[in-house]
Amino acid sequence: NAGVTQTPKFQVLKTGQSMTLQCAQDMNHEYMSWYRQDPGMGLRLIHYSVGAGITDQGEVPNGYNVSRSTTEDFPLRLLSAAPSQTSVYFCASTTNLYNTGANVLTFGAGSRLTVL
Amino acid sequence: KQEVTQIPAALSVPEGENLVLNCSFTDSAIYNLQWFRQDPGKGLTSLLLIQSSQREQTSGRLNASLDKSSGRSTLYIAASQPGDSATYLCAVQADRGSTLGRLYFGRGTQLTVWP
Numbered sequence: 001n002a003g004v005t006q007t008p009k010f011q012v013l014k015t016g017q018s019m020t021l022q023c024a025q026d027m028n029h030e031y032m033s034w035y036r037q038d039p040g041m042g043l044r045l046i047h048y049s050v051g052a053g054i055t056d057q058g059e060v061p062n063g064y065n066v067s068r069s070t071t072e073d074f075p076l077r078l079l080s081a082a083p084s085q086t087s088v089y090f091c092a093s094t095t096n097l098y099n100t101g102a103n104v105l106t107f108g109a110g111s112r113l114t115v116l
Numbered sequence: 117k118q119e120v121t122q123i124p125a126a127l128s129v130p131e132g133e134n135l136v137l138n139c140s141f142t143d144s145a146i147y148n149l150q151w152f153r154q155d156p157g158k159g160l161t162s163l164l165l166i167q168s169s170q171r172e173q174t175s176g177r178l179n180a181s182l183d184k185s186s187g188r189s190t191l192y193i194a195a196s197q198p199g200d201s202a203t204y205l206c207a208v209q210a211d212r213g214s215t216l217g218r219l220y221f222g223r224g225t226q227l228t229v230w231p
Binding site for chain 1 (some may be wrong): 158160161192205
């Protein structure tokens, strides 16, 4: 099925461990982004990419790295996990931010991360 | 910085009622406003998108309005059903400056419709 696929769905880490959240889309979308959702905080943008080879920071980028080597994939790396990074992470994509009628974001199902 | 506020935070109503969910934003320089639905443990699904030049959008029992100058949007749900139970989020897309294109989300309204 076409859409945004995130893996893993659940992950428990110890403080200081590193891991990568995977995000893949098969819709040939240019724009991809990562959000975190915390209780009472809404969704906050971590990093985003407007195309292969181009990434930029969002509101809360500290502690996270991204890369965009292909159009399809946009992995999010936690270099040294901290309890403050316990959250639900969502990846989203769209064809073009300013393509009228087609800039609705498609979200993945989310990855729930717990850092002990 | 753009701030998006949604009122109420939670709403519980009997089936059949007409509902109004509110969203306000502090910076009127927006490209569009979107309403999303989120079911527990799931991702977000886009319901309606209103371009900054538009006043409203309709989809089935849903109607969303936008008053850009006053920084407000409402989502109207007619004849609510138990299947409408979910969290509804509002998001605005920035129109200028260093935040060009960025989406800012409200914290959502958690809706429960009971039979």
